[in-house]
Amino acid sequence: MTSTDGGAFRRMLRRLTSDADELDADDLEAGAQKSGAQRASDCACGQEVTMLGRLRSVEFRPRDAEASLxxxxxxxxxxxTLIFLGRRRIPGIEPGRTMRVRGRLALRDGRKVLYNPFYEICSASTS
Structure with a gap:
């Protein structure tokens, strides 16, 4: 057995023993890397970023001064977290959609956010 056969066997064994969420995360990460997008885990506050990923949740947040999606x-x-200020809804932005976003990364309450990012809704095959 060659070293490449061992690597293929390990990958197959991992795919058989990993849970669906882990495999999905691996596929998303591979698709983002292949597209040239930056990994969210590597991005820092203040950096101009381009990311590719899947929307997990979308919700309207009414606030006293300013509502946002x-x-x-x-x-x-x-x-x-993508924050679209002053928007209640954006056609096509819904959970499960694959999107490419671009903007300047900020932190809000210790979480990474992009305010009013440029976005492109991608086909599932892009990810």
Missing amino acids: EAELFDGTDGV
Whole structure:
């Protein structure tokens, strides 16, 4: 057996013994890396970033001063909250969608956020 056969066997064994969420995260991370997007876990506050991931949740947040639409984007390494200020709804932005986003990363309550990011809704094959 060659060393590449051992690697293929390990990958197959891992796929058989891992849970679905772990495998999904691996697939998302591989797709994002392949597309040239940055890994969310590697990004820092103040950095201009481009990320590719899948929306886990989308919800409208009414606030006293300013309402917003908030969505959690997960790229397989970390989650980033997308905040669209002054929006109640954006057609096509819904849980399960794959998106490429670009903007300046900030921190809010210790969590990574992108305010009003540029976005592109991608087909599932892009991820």
